[in-house]
Amino acid sequence: MIDVSSRDENGVQVVEVEGKLNTGASPELDKYLSALVDDGTTKILLNLQYLDFIASTGLRVILATGKKLVGVGGKLVICNPNLMVMDVLKMSGFSQMFDVFDNEEDALAVF
Numbered sequence: 001m002i003d004v005s006s007r008d009e010n011g012v013q014v015v016e017v018e019g020k021l022n023t024g025a026s027p028e029l030d031k032y033l034s035a036l037v038d039d040g041t042t043k044i045l046l047n048l049q050y051l052d053f054i055a056s057t058g059l060r061v062i063l064a065t066g067k068k069l070v071g072v073g074g075k076l077v078i079c080n081p082n083l084m085v086m087d088v089l090k091m092s093g094f095s096q097m098f099d100v101f102d103n104e105e106d107a108l109a110v111f
Contacts (some may be wrong), residue, residue: 004032007081012043012111018050021058033065042074049080054088079107
């Protein structure tokens, strides 16, 4: 189960994901992010401060969203992963594909 919320920070949608991003929860995040992109959002910052776990299905959602954003001239950035989530991002190569920051302020500065 996850909780997803977002807020606008100077034209960047900051999306906070809380809980465990597993196989059961990934479709919910996919639907949420897809709706943002479909509504014209081109800048998304995924704040993972409260994310406890991420499975491969969650990684696929992030990858698909990143590709959609690139396709419309946009960008996806990640911030605040805990150590376990950061390890998964590194092992999967996501830390090379996406900018990953320790805090939201630094992440917002790259948009």
